[in-house]
Amino acid sequence: MEDPRCCGTGTCIINEDGQCWCGQRWDGERMCFPQADPSPMPPSAASSELQPGEEPDR
Numbered sequence: 380m381e382d383p384r385c386c387g388t389g390t391c392i393i394n395e396d397g398q399c400w401c402g403q404r405w406d407g408e409r410m411c412f413p414q415a416d417p418s419p420m421p422p423s424a425a426s427s428e429l430q431p432g433e434e435p436d437r
Contacts, residue, residue, distance in 0.1 A: 384399075384405045384410055386399070386403060391410070
C-alpha cells in the first residue's frame with residue numbers, strides 16, 4: 380500500500396509524527412521541509428565560542 384503523503388520519489392519512509400527520513404514533514408496538506416529558525420544566535424553566545432587554537436579563560 381502506497382502512502383499518499385509520499386513526495387513522488389517512491390522512497391518516503393514516514394513515521395507516526397509525519398517526518399520522513401529525508402527531513403521533510405507532512406504539514407497536513409503536503410510534504411515540505413521544516414522552516415528554519417529565523418532568530419540569529421545571541422551575540423553573547425557567539426562571543427563565548429572558542430576559536431581554533433584558543434584556550435578557555437580560567
